[in-house]
Amino acid sequence: MSTFGTLFRVTTYGESHCASVGAIIDGCPPGLPLEPSDVQIQLSRRRPGQSNLTTPRDEKDLVHLQSGIEHGITLGTPIGLLVKNEDQRPRDYSETDLYPRPSHADWTYLEKYGIKASSGGGRSSARETVGRVAAGAIAEKYLKLAYGVEIIAFVSSVGKINLPTIVSPPSQVSPDDDDAVEDALSTEFVQLLKTITREQVDAQPTRCPHPETAERMTKRIIRAKEAQDSIGGTVTCVIRGVPSGLGEPVFDKLEAKLAHAMLSIPATKGFEIGSGFRGTEVPGSKHNDAFVRKEDGSMGTRTNWSGGVQGGISNGEDIYFRVGFKSPATISQVQETAQYDGTAGTLAARGRHDPCVVPRAVPIVEAMASLVIMDQVLMQNARKTAASLLPTITTLPPTMVKPPA
Template identity: 65%
Template structure:
């Protein structure tokens, strides 16, 4: 479906080579100061043609707000946003009318709908993510202003070159990075990697791949700080499950892991368990964060972090053997303008998609707390609220 979220609900529309793409945002709280410039920041970070590492398609991706605001403030009504498609070249895709492009959605869309868009990837194109980014930018603004929630993503690997920890003992140093990394650090280079040494390695790998008229994959890390505890809806809408769905709904994604992920399977529980401690702010916290800020599907107040894998871009300049829809063998070489590696442009997409998940869950939890506040709860048994009854020993009884 083209809609996402429950209370903060977004519906994207448009194809890669139609007149424009956009989004309807329903459920934004009224009174948020909002203009096009607030949304444009992330759209500009996502736009094509930023460097030699991205597609040369020249789209300014200038957003227009059509509804839901007045005098620079949200009204609480649906917000309509749209971005025009200006630099279109549908003729670049003439061969795709008869050839299903390798690893694209041409064949599967035709199987599903019995017809497909004749140019570009249609709804499967990464251009669809413009609507997500615009909606997520609104969510980000509310989360920052109301709860000081910070979301930062960065490139952690390109091809077989990786700065991501592979062993459990490497995670404490990695936690230091995710607690301090900022968007300024990430945007200090065109690769969007906060480590200058790795950024140069990644850049060279992407340029080498582009020179071969080929593509390469990579991974992104996303960090979400200052998330209140209690977000997430067990059992089927656990917070990490919603984040995974959000990330794997993005074009070209092939993997998701949160916290220690697969590395956590290599050690014993006494190493991996995150012990609780009372922190300086008077709230419980954990001494380690292998859980990635989520336990039992619910945020625990620690920093949330996860990693997303993006496959090599399917459209490449090299000729590839394939066949037409009627089975005739042939050869197909792409004429379109495409990224040799998507990860640097995917950074704002991952950030804003994360914002949509956190925003929706935050509104759900706030509504639950508001409804609960009207109840008289003086006689709730102590064990139900994490307290021992009076005159009860905390020592185990062996008798």
């Protein structure tokens, strides 16, 4: 459906070429200072027309807060927000009356509903993510004020061009030694996750924080654009300052909720957390996260190859994951395909589309991460508050019970 979350519930609405898009947010705590600028900053990072690497569609994406706020403070009641569509061109999609676009959702939406939007992909368009990003900005502000949480995403690959610190470079080992492997994550990448800022990310139009790699990515995206083609990539996200104890075993594990959120974003094709698929190549004796006592006295892990989640529950370490985005389906090249009635033909799609979605996907990934963590925080706080009203447990060994804070 169109609603995400359990206690912090977000319902988005709107199609690519309707009058407006937006969201209703239910469950936002009262007393949160909130101004339109808190939301606008992320919408402006998501908006089209930012550079020659994105679609030229010129939407300002100005947010209008409709309800749930007075004098810059949330009331605890539903927050309504909308963003007007001002630069839509439905006429650019007349050919989709005859042809379902290859790898797009025209055919499947028609099969599901028996009717479809006439232009722009309707709800399958990335235009729908405006509501997500706006809601995520509100969740992120609460998390920042209440817990000091920081959520930063960045582009880690475009096509075959990868950020060089994702994994360690291969060492000189015998190809016959199956256990002679590098660390699951390079020390350079771990340090990047600890220190990366949004200012560093936004310094490059590709939103890759490594200038040399960013330049190569720019050339690759422009090459796809000039060829009327497209190219995919990956976005990496780190969440710092997450409280321990978030996540609901067994089916609603934290990484499962994050995967659900990320794979609901248009054009996503893969999700991995922590060491991810790289961790499958490392023996358990090297991959296991040994526990250590930190300088502040808290428990932590030495390597954090688990990505901040163990047993589906956050352990207090940084959470990091990577999301794969396919090459955008709508391209302007002539493609051999079939009409809705099965008649063979050719389609040259018009319209204004991103040659690569990953630079604009960065704030969308951050927003969905915010929504997941916000929802889990509210659920965990409800559990802790309910437990705090009961008598202190004195009949169990101390290793079985966490002492009250």
